[in-house]
Amino acid sequence: MSSYEDVLVALRRVIRATDLHSKRLSKHAGLTGPQLLIMRTIRALGEVTIGTIAEKVSLSQATVTTILDRLEHRNLVYRVRSTQDKRKVHAHLTEEGADLLARAPNPLQEDFIQKFQSLAEWEQTMILASLQRVANMMDADDIDASPVLTVGSVLKDDGWKADAKS
Template structure:
């Protein structure tokens, strides 16, 4: 097997592992990974704004806005407009949202992060530079991506 074939096989395995986790997450909690990530961000900073959520998780404001609308429609979060500044809208978890968040599995990347941080510094740097090179080779460096492991279109999966 050629080295490029081995690399592509390894990439397919990573994509498959992420896909399986995403399906499992949706099956058990009814959430997509971006939804879980946003719920966790709102829970961590009660009263956070949508723009700050987008900034913190490195997704476009439009993507976050769409996900927030779905979460609000499911009554997992609610918005509160500031009395002092009507332009400021803060996000809060509902009781239902908090209950769902507590029952939801940990994001796939948490286990990955523990294993990655256990590596020596040189190996972390090597993996990072290799993945950045792969992203560049696939013309993926400009894609909207959050530090959450999931495959597929965010818009499609958030319905």
């Protein structure tokens, strides 16, 4: 069995290799974490409804709507109401949005996420919790100051703020 320290070191290496540290990434693209996540989902799925996005990223439709409002305002995405079913709205990346997304992330990132999602649910959860703990430690520069995390808080308590001032 590897020691806890071994795990920490491995995690730090993963973080560096994949450039997943959200503050760094977000600042680079000028996008917040959820914004990036949603734009990636749109790129991955092509013509996609708001409901599908919400399902994929585990947010409510209302939240996706407001985030899309901001992205649309910045001309990174646009909406098209379906003619087949006028209840539905399809989201698309603008050329500008696609460019930004292409410039922003490290190519390794996509690979990593795909592989990560092939893990078991509990593995993903535990790894995320550990990553979170690592991030906290890095911020605090003090291991003992890092609070114990619950699973539920893992995805929320993330330092993804980037364009609060834009």
